[in-house]
Amino acid sequence: MLTEFGKIFIFIILAIIFVIITLFINKLIRPNRPTVEKQKVYECGENPEGSPWVKFNIRFYVVALIFLIFDVEVVLLFPWALVYKDFGVFGFVAGIIFLLVLGLGMAYEWRKGDLEWARPTPKPPKLDELLKKES
Amino acid sequence: MSIWEVIIISLIKILLIVVLMLLTVAYLVYFERKISAWIQNRKGPNRVGWHGLLQPFADVFKLLLKEDIVPEKANKALHTLAPFIALFVAFATYAVIPIGPTIELFGYKINLVVADVNIGVLYVLALTSLGVYGITFAGWSSGSKYSLLGGVRSSAQMISYEVSMGFSIAGVLLLSQSLSPTKIVEAQYGWMWNAILQPIGFITFVVSAFAETNRLPFDLPEAEPELVGGYHTEYSSFKFAGFFLAEYANMIIASMMITTLYLGGYQIPYIDKLGLNQTLTVLLQVGAFLFKTAFMLFFFMWVRWSIPRFRYDQLMNLGWKVMFPLSLLNIVWVAVLIMVFRL
Numbered sequence: 001m002l003t004e005f006g007k008i009f010i011f012i013i014l015a016i017i018f019v020i021i022t023l024f025i026n027k028l029i030r031p032n033r034p035t036v037e038k039q040k041v042y043e044c045g046e047n048p049e050g051s052p053w054v055k056f057n058i059r060f061y062v063v064a065l066i067f068l069i070f071d072v073e074v075v076l077l078f079p080w081a082l083v084y085k086d087f088g089v090f091g092f093v094a095g096i097i098f099l100l101v102l103g104l105g106m107a108y109e110w111r112k113g114d115l116e117w118a119r120p121t122p123k124p125p126k127l128d129e130l131l132k133k134e135s
Numbered sequence: 136m137s138i139w140e141v142i143i144i145s146l147i148k149i150l151l152i153v154v155l156m157l158l159t160v161a162y163l164v165y166f167e168r169k170i171s172a173w174i175q176n177r178k179g180p181n182r183v184g185w186h187g188l189l190q191p192f193a194d195v196f197k198l199l200l201k202e203d204i205v206p207e208k209a210n211k212a213l214h215t216l217a218p219f220i221a222l223f224v225a226f227a228t229y230a231v232i233p234i235g236p237t238i239e240l241f242g243y244k245i246n247l248v249v250a251d252v253n254i255g256v257l258y259v260l261a262l263t264s265l266g267v268y269g270i271t272f273a274g275w276s277s278g279s280k281y282s283l284l285g286g287v288r289s290s291a292q293m294i295s296y297e298v299s300m301g302f303s304i305a306g307v308l309l310l311s312q313s314l315s316p317t318k319i320v321e322a323q324y325g326w327m328w329n330a331i332l333q334p335i336g337f338i339t340f341v342v343s344a345f346a347e348t349n350r351l352p353f354d355l356p357e358a359e360p361e362l363v364g365g366y367h368t369e370y371s372s373f374k375f376a377g378f379f380l381a382e383y384a385n386m387i388i389a390s391m392m393i394t395t396l397y398l399g400g401y402q403i404p405y406i407d408k409l410g411l412n413q414t415l416t417v418l419l420q421v422g423a424f425l426f427k428t429a430f431m432l433f434f435f436m437w438v439r440w441s442i443p444r445f446r447y448d449q450l451m452n453l454g455w456k457v458m459f460p461l462s463l464l465n466i467v468w469v470a471v472l473i474m475v476f477r478l
Contacts, residue, residue: 004251040207052279063291074298085312120446
């Protein structure tokens with residue numbers, strides 16, 4: 001007997017075949033005339049400067065870590081949610097305690113400033129200062 | 136039923152869904168352009184075919200005939216793999232979404248869903264999380280600064296909103312006590328729609344869905360004025376079309392998930408009390424599902440052409456400091472609701 005996961009398997013295989021076929025057809029009929037200019041990386045028409053793999057903000061890494069922690073907690077919460085109605089008040093209290101601990105972790109991250117991102121600090125030009133500079 | 140009959144029925148369903156999906160994606164692009172034109176008081180595409188109805192096909196053939204330019208600094212293998220992943224993920228998710236109840240046709244009992252698995256919601260969550268890889272690979276492997284920044288931003292954004300999405304779904308699971316999309320729809324009988332019972336969860340889920348599909352107001356990964364094209368700056372030809380199709384396919388999936396989880400799926404309140412014959416009921420229900428999905432799609436476009444893009448710090452603040460606590464609050468709310476009313 002074909003299980004429901006078997007059907008998903010068929011679906012996934014068909015999806016892979018479909019994607020490969022479309023990209024293969026594209027490969028057959030598209031032109032291919034590479035030149036040095038065409039293959040340059042786009043940088044507003046200038047020659048690219050330095051390595052393309054630039055340094056990026058460490059905050060992205062911190063966000064990934066926080067995500068990891070909380071996503072695991074989502075996974076832990078799902079089984080609780082699925083059997084919640086069978087456990088009555090006990091299930092309720094257990095769930096609330098878990099959520100409290102989770103909220104505490106969140107409050108800690110917040111307090112530590114791990115959720116803060118650099119804000120732009122615009123300095124609008126003031127008329128009298130400009131006039132002073134002029135004179 | 137013998138195994139061959141099951142396989143053939145499944146194949147027919149799969150083909151139907153894939154064809155339907157491709158057509159909807161193609162015409163979604165057309166409707167997006169038409170609706171944006173309507174909102175901005177323009178005409179939109181109107182040259183190819185009657186009222187521009189053949190425009191999607193013209194676009195696809197144009198993209199098929201374009202030269203594929205791979206930049207010299209790119210990591211070729213990953214550069215090719217990225218659109219594969221994006222498209223594959225977008226397609227494979229369709230397998231578990233129920234578009235209607237069980238129907239009797241030619242003596243067979245047919246579920247109007249390709250595969251009614253008992254962990255359907257987890258399946259959708261898992262696959263949409265894989266979508267992050269497509270974007271990250273595309274951004275990293277292109278060897279362009281814009282792509283890299285777009286890819287990094289995008290992955291941070293998607294994982295941030297995934298957390299509140301997961302917590303919002305937990306609220307739905309509390310009520311349905313099941314991970315199967317069919318059971319979740321059945322649990323929302325009558326007016327017991329999750330959107331009505333847990334409005335906070337509905338809002339956090341919709342906002343997270345916008346962020347997950349990289350639609351405006353959260354389309355930071357592509358932010359044209361600052362990042363050129365974001366993670367797909369260096370893509371051309373059908374590889375670019377791959378990302379483009381995947382974006383729209385993801386939008387349809389998001390709408391279908393919102394409909395299934397919060398808007399009662401294919402349910403029309405109290406239709407079984409009217410005493411209509413069974414085939415008509417099923418047809419009406421499938422129609423209701425398609426209508427709800429179409430409405431959500433229209434909502435996606437409406438928002439895109441009405442609200443400006445967020446700044447990156449605003450986006451992250453909204454994700455972690457507003458959506459996340461709200462989705463936690465939603466779980467408590469649903470738990471209390473079940474305790475008090477014994478739902």
